[in-house]
Amino acid sequence: YVGLYNATVKLNEFLVFFPQAIALAVFPMFSRSINDEARLKYYLEISLKIGAILMIPVVFGIFFLGNDIVKIIYGSQYMDAVPALRIITFSMLGAFPFMIFTNLLIALDKRKQLLIFDFALVLINIAMSLLLIPKFHYYAAAYNTTFTSLLGFLFAYFICQKYVKFEFGKFLVKPLIAGIAMGIILLLAQNAPLFLTIPAGAISYLLTLCLIKE
Numbered sequence: 001y002v003g004l005y006n007a008t009v010k011l012n013e014f015l016v017f018f019p020q021a022i023a024l025a026v027f028p029m030f031s032r033s034i035n036d037e038a039r040l041k042y043y044l045e046i047s048l049k050i051g052a053i054l055m056i057p058v059v060f061g062i063f064f065l066g067n068d069i070v071k072i073i074y075g076s077q078y079m080d081a082v083p084a085l086r087i088i089t090f091s092m093l094g095a096f097p098f099m100i101f102t103n104l105l106i107a108l109d110k111r112k113q114l115l116i117f118d119f120a121l122v123l124i125n126i127a128m129s130l131l132l133i134p135k136f137h138y139y140a141a142a143y144n145t146t147f148t149s150l151l152g153f154l155f156a157y158f159i160c161q162k163y164v165k166f167e168f169g170k171f172l173v174k175p176l177i178a179g180i181a182m183g184i185i186l187l188l189a190q191n192a193p194l195f196l197t198i199p200a201g202a203i204s205y206l207l208t209l210c211l212i213k214e
Contacts (some may be wrong), residue, residue: 019096030107101156
């Protein structure tokens with residue numbers, strides 16, 4: 001079980017690099033704009049928009065192509081890791097805004113509040129792991145990771161709203177629609193080779209974004 005879960009975690013950690021890069025890129029902009037709420041709001045919203053456009057197709061792609069991805073990277077002996085990979089992939093939907101919100105709070109010098117909810121998340125994760133992992137094994141670990149990631153996003157969202165009034169939900173609608181369109185294409189092409197399905201999915205996603213004018 002440990003080997004299967006480690007396989008999903010390593011792939012997820014690699015993918016989290018992209019939201020980390022976005023969060024690090026906007027941090028200097030946050031720091032320079034702490035006395036200008038309008039500019040701070042602009043940088044925050046544009047970083048959330050870019051993050052959503054980049055991460056949503058990754059989540060949909062891994063969910064529908066998980067079998068092929070695991071087989072190519074780890075081999076057929078790790079195919080039992082696919083369900084856990086599909087679960088833990090959704091943690092990225094919480095991870096990318098969480099990282100951006102974290103850097104915003106650091107720029108605003110709100111480290112104390114950041115540490116409090118980080119500590120709370122650790123306690124929640126430990127409690128859920130102790131309760132669920134003995135019975136549900138690595139599936140529970142994947143669910144715990146995803147749940148605490150999404151919970152961390154909610155904590156950070158409401159704290160950030162205290163200091164900067166911003167929109168977020170509107171940036172998710174169009175990428176989600178495009179992601180669903182991509183998912184349909186991937187589902188229809190699931191028996192095709194991966195070197196064909198990935199470009200087909202990417203093209204369908206970008207084309208849908210263009211059609212709905214994102």
